[in-house]
Amino acid sequence: MENVKKALLDRTSVRRYEREPIPQETMDFIYRAVENTPTSYNGQQFSVIDISDQALKEELYALTNQKQLKTCNRLLIFCSDYNKIQLLARRKGVDFPPFTDTMDAVTIGIIDAALAMMSAVVAAQAAGLGSNCVGYLRTVDPAKVAELLKLPRGVFVVCGLALGVPREQPDLKPKQPASLVFHQNHYRQDPEAMTDELADYDQTVQSYNRTRAGGTSDNDWCAHIIDYYRHAMEYRILDYLKAQGYDVKR
Numbered sequence: 001m002e003n004v005k006k007a008l009l010d011r012t013s014v015r016r017y018e019r020e021p022i023p024q025e026t027m028d029f030i031y032r033a034v035e036n037t038p039t040s041y042n043g044q045q046f047s048v049i050d051i052s053d054q055a056l057k058e059e060l061y062a063l064t065n066q067k068q069l070k071t072c073n074r075l076l077i078f079c080s081d082y083n084k085i086q087l088l089a090r091r092k093g094v095d096f097p098p099f100t101d102t103m104d105a106v107t108i109g110i111i112d113a114a115l116a117m118m119s120a121v122v123a124a125q126a127a128g129l130g131s132n133c134v135g136y137l138r139t140v141d142p143a144k145v146a147e148l149l150k151l152p153r154g155v156f157v158v159c160g161l162a163l164g165v166p167r168e169q170p171d172l173k174p175k176q177p178a179s180l181v182f183h184q185n186h187y188r189q190d191p192e193a194m195t196d197e198l199a200d201y202d203q204t205v206q207s208y209n210r211t212r213a214g215g216t217s218d219n220d221w222c223a224h225i226i227d228y229y230r231h232a233m234e235y236r237i238l239d240y241l242k243a244q245g246y247d248v249k250r
């Protein structure tokens with residue numbers, strides 16, 4: 001219990017790593033944790049590309065400019081995957097419905113891959129490793145990333161996860177208070193009070209950013225997040241999904 005508690009409550013994103021390799025038994029533990037992730041219908045609509053090849057890591061770094069991609073020891077790429085079930089259906093002569101053209105299929109693949117990534121995050125943390133989710137791998141140049149990873153149709157990148165022996169111990173980031181995260185029995189009906197609490201949280205984040213160890217800034221929470229949304233308006237994810245065989249219609 002103490003171990004799980006520590007792994008969940010002390011976790012922060014770690015983006016700087018020692019050069020030393022990750023012991024094989026630790027990777028085995030992470031693999032087992034990922035394999036045992038709950039998935040929709042036990043369909044396991046995900047796959048993980050485990051990258052240890054330094055040249056490939058460097059190529060992904062060149063695309064994203066995210067340094068942790070080349071300095072991490074292992075880079076796990078969590079993908080939504082309907083290729084595997086289609087391979088078997090074809091072998092068995094089972095008719096495969098155009099399920100990948102539905103929003104539900106996309107959602108399921110993303111949930112399965114994201115939960116699998118979280119299993120890896122917790123297992124890595126419990127084993128003393130540092131981790132950092134890298135969503136930029138999904139958005140920066142989806143076609144190029146799919147080509148580098150040789151992804152077949154039915155497979156798309158949901159998120160990357162950089163792993164390594166930690167070389168830094170960042171402060172815990174302030175998160176929204178429980179009153180904003182948990183709504184009791186129904187969604188809160190007091191938007192004014194909620195907004196006050198959100199404004200307090202905004203201030204807390206700004207104070208944290210002004211004083212945190214390793215690179216301070218004046219960012220508050222609201223403007224920073226909305227800036228990201230503004231930037232992300234440029235992404236053309238639906239086009240990429242189509243190219244990977246998910247022609248979402250409903």
Ligand SMILES: Cc1cc2nc3c(=O)[nH]c(=O)nc-3n(C[C@H](O)[C@H](O)[C@H](O)COP(=O)(O)O)c2cc1C
Nearest residue numbers: 011012013014015066132133134135136137159173
């Ligand atoms: C889906 C997802 C995508 C993320 N993408 C990136 C990324 O591209 N680059 C990065 O440095 N951190 C990325 N992060 C890490 C977040 O910035 C980090 O989790 C958040 O700031 C909270 O900090 P903490 O993990 O230390 O609690 C991502 C996290 C998630 C869950």
